[in-house]
Amino acid sequence: MPELPEVEHLRRSLDPWLVGARLGAVEIRRRDVATRATGAARRLALALLEDAEIVATHRHGKQIAIEARDGRALVIQLGMTGSVAFERDDLPEGADARHRHVVWRIDCRRAAGRPGPAPRRMSFRDPRRFGGLTAHPSMDSVRTAWAPLGPDALSIDARTLADRLAGVRRPAKSALLDQGVLAGVGNIYADEALHAAGIHPLHPAGELDSIRIQSLARSIQRILARAVRQGGSTLRDYRDAFGQPGTAVQTHRVYGRAGEPCLGCGRVLEGLRIVGRATVCCPGCQDLSTCAHRATGDRRHR
DNA sequence: AACACCGCCTGAGCGC
DNA sequence: TGCGCTCAGGCGGTGT
Secondary structure, three states: OOOOOOOOOOHHHHHHHHHHOOOEEEEEHHHHHHHHOOHHHHHHHHHHHOOEEEEEEEEEEOOEEEEEEEOOOEEEEEEOEEEEEEEEEOOOOOOHHHHEEEEEEEOOOOOOOOOOOOOEEEEEEEOOOOEEEEEEHHHHHHHHHHHOOOOOOHOOOHHHHHHOOOOOOOOOHHHHOOOOOOOOOOOHHHHHHHHOOOEEEOOOOHHOOHHHHHHHHHHHHHHOOOOOOHHEOOOOOOOOOOOOOOOOHHOOOOOOOOOOOOOOOOOOOOOEEOOOOOEEEEOOOEOOOOOOOOOOOOOOOO
16 A cells, blocks of 8 residues: 555655666556546657656655656556566566556666666556556646645644644544645554554544644654655555565554554554544544544444 | 545455 | 455545
8 A cells, every 4th residue: 555655665766777767668558547638638648758868756745756857747646556666678577467557668877886787667557557647748737736735744743734634623534644634644654643643533633732733743754754764564565666565564553453452552452444444543542532522433343 | 615425446355 | 166245445526
């Protein structure tokens, strides 16, 4: 499940080879993965950074942008199962070839200080196709597309978080998952951050006091930064550009552990469902009773 | 305006 | 062994 740490780690694994490289011929095997645009935007999409020298990579929330010297840019959204990988072109395609929707030839610069042999291809793979690629004529266009997103979660501070959550009545977890409020947090790290901050996921977001907001902002930053260092959480699909899984799963304290004892207090972790998402929290460490009004939310047990 | 919910999509895991 | 069912969830679109 790529969230901010997985996306950022992928970006960092792409960066050393991609920046300075030239993307050659592009093979778009599934056009619906690229874009549904028409006219000029469609022609742009069908080129998808073909014959482009890459000068930078960017990330906001869970999205990556690859910037070319001629101004064009490509935004990558991984969705649930998307991945970008470098490949040597003398290796046969595996059984998952049908999920490799876009393949570029890539011509990398000299390999000084870079990991492994120079890749010859770069591919976008996405079995469930919740992800996709969007072509942009410029980084300005990318920034416009990213404008509705909230601030990036990796550098969120308490003051900004308080502003974003002010007046929000829905459950804290629901607000954290909203990319327009805060960009980058998904289901895994929302549960982890709320548990670390001692905030019940159903606690109304706008009624958190400043102490809790501070704790939440710190938890989000700390947990995301650590997960980036660990190469992200690999539950099943996630891999970086070199096919390496991440190890952040080992440090999860609540996600996927409903029914098991809390590592903090030993009470049995609760499984519930909030805005349609499986949610795990500790009835001891994450107290809901301290807030006057409970948020509305679907509390069916799993 | 704010928020909930649906549907997209495939593969894993389960019961039978 | 294999079938059908459920679940996983990011995100855009739509409904309340």
